Amino acid sequence: MTFKRFFALTLLLVAFLAASPPGYAQGPGDFVLGETSVMVPANGTATLAFETFCLDFGKAFPTTLGTPDGRADESVLQVVREAIENDMAEDEPLALQLAVWSLREDTPATELYPDDELPVEETAAKLLTDSEDGSLSALRTDRGISLDEAVADGSIQATSSDFSFVETDTVRPDEEPYHGRGTLTLKNTTDKPIEVYFPFGTVFKAANEDEQDIVAYAVELEQLATATVAPTNTPA
Incomplete structure (x- = not known):
């Protein structure tokens, strides 16, 4: 390869990278911090791993995964x-949880449990301060249909058979769980492939009013399943 040809190819590569959205991997199924998109085959399924934290102080951890409903407030994200x-x-998951509740309740983290001195309260307060200078990327419109929209229009069914709380070393004074984890199964109910976008900070509304809504983020793309094809009968 001549130097001129090598130089030209280098310029093309630089131009391509410059045109790509910063901070995002290219193509469906790529994982970005806290979010992902996945192509769900026609009449098929795809799965992805996710984790959650609670949003409503004083309520119980949800017993089942609720319905996706938009994105959490920017300060929470x-x-x-x-x-x-x-x-x-x-x-330090409890520090994160206290920080989220502090925002939602408009109450200092140190006052959520006034009768208990928690070792992570100062960490939660620092987390709140450090997060104030952050900025968030807008919802992507080029990574497929958002999960909540796909579920709302019936083209995607979202379920999780293994969603549950995570056993943590740092517990609340009442010992109730607050951190969740599970695998989301996306079922395509149509005859066409659908690219589904799982935004960072997706909210799942609890089915029971006594349970907490949760804020979720993707952990990794686990598997892209093949389409489920109905068997055909071959004439004898």
């Missing part, structure tokens, strides 16, 4: 993203 980027969602 900034806190969750700050925690994920600094490994706090895994290492």
